[in-house]
Amino acid sequence: MPVTVPRTGEELGAPLPLAEFRTATNAIVDNIEQIIEGKTATVRLALAVLLAEGHLLIEDVPGVGKTKLAKALARSIDCSVRRIQFTPDLLPSDVTGVSVYNQETHDFEFKPGAIFANLVVGDEINRASPKTQSALLECMEERQVTVDGTSYGLRVPFMVVSTQNPIEMEGTYPLPEAQRDRFTARIGMGYPHAGAELAMLDAHGAYDPLYDLKPVSDAETVRRMIATVRQIHVADAIKQYAVNLVNATREASELRLGASPRATLHLLRTARAIAALDGRDYVLPDDLQSLAVPVLAHRVISTPEAQLSRRTTDAIIAELVHRLPVPQDRTRTAHDRSDHDPSSIQRG
Structure with missing residues (x-):
């Protein structure tokens, strides 16, 4: 039976030295790229979200590899993985679990649902009913499930990777603002360039290489990598x-709903992960700028006038980043350790 697990630093283990951290993360990225051709930046961002203890929404047109990316990330780490195919008839109890009466013990037993895994791959999340979608709210934010008044903790690492098609309307239920806000980042796959698509024909033409993909890391190592990310200086x-x-x-005239304080936390946590992936033990303004669109754009809502002008939230956020002044003294930003103990992260 699932048990409540405290999310403490001791549970994560000792942080990995940065050299070992980069070796481990590069191995995961290289492994995923055996399946996903020519999308290094997208793969790195997906891994950064995992190490930032967040959740990922992959939104794009059909057939560009959304589910492949989610499954390749899951298969690259030797940990528990569950897949949920979201459909209109899926029930909340299918996700969270249900209490079943045991005639032998004359008591109710909790049967865990598909959410009880380290990596949960949710395919076509917007095809589930709003009632089923709402079953993920507590899981994603509090990392626990409450059934019949009893809370069951979810083990670390825990990440929901969901996909959705942005252009289909039939049989879909758009994600509400509260649900979107719990996704740390939203990414799109995009079409591959010609060379990558040609290589895909050779690699995927006869059979699906995903079945032969072997894990290159495990849950314990990922926990130590998360501990490393937590130590990155800001x-x-x-x-x-x-x-x-x-x-x-929040002040932009083209947005009627700005980003939440949760968005600020997610932006900073993901920036820590990106810095660690680059081999740095400190965050730069460039990290925040590169993450602004994937972390913020799906949380905001544009005004009707902006929608009529076909201004996407991605374009509005990118323009805000361009206009906003950045910290001028980058040397101090990178190397000021007055409130930071350099020994808190082991160096390789």
């Missing part, structure tokens, strides 16, 4: 820049 100027960036979405 200067006060970077924190202020993150707050200013999110505040700009």
Whole structure:
């Protein structure tokens, strides 16, 4: 039976030295790229979301590899993985679990649902009813499931990777704002370039190589990598820049709903992960700028006038980033350790 698991630093284990961290993450990225051709930046962002203890929404047109990316990430790590095919008739109890009466013990027993795994791959999440979608709210934010008044913790790492098709309307239920806000980042796959598509024909033409993909890491290593990311230094100027960036979405004339304080936290956590993936133990303004669109754009709502002008939230966020002043003293931003103990992260 699932048990409540505290999410403490001790549970994660000792942080990996940065050299070992980069070796481990590069191995995961290279492994996924055996399946996903020519999408290194997308793969790295997906991994960064995992290490930032977040959740990922992959949104794009059919057939570009959304589910392949989610399954390749799951198969690259030797941990528990469950897949949920979201359909209109899927029940909340199919996701969270249900209490069943045991005639032998004359008591109710909890039968865990598909959410009880380290990596949960949710295919076509917007095909589930709003009632079933809402079953994920507690899981994604509090990392626990409450059934019949009893809470059951979800083990670390825990990540929901969901896909959805943005252009289909029949039989779909758009994700509400509260649901979208719980996804750390939204990414699109995009069409591959000609060379990558040609290589895909050779690699995938006869059979699906996903079945032969072997894990190159495990849950314990991922927990230690998460501990490393938590230790990445963020200067006060970077924190202020993150707050200013999110505040700009709330004051933008083209947006009627800006990003939430949760978005600020997710932006900073993901920036820590990106910095670690680059081999740095500190966050730069460039990290926040590169993450602004994938982390913020799916949380905001544009005004009717902006929609009539065909202004996407991605374009609005990108323009806000371009206009917002960045911290000027980048040397101090990177190397100020007045409130940071350099020994907190082991160096390779």
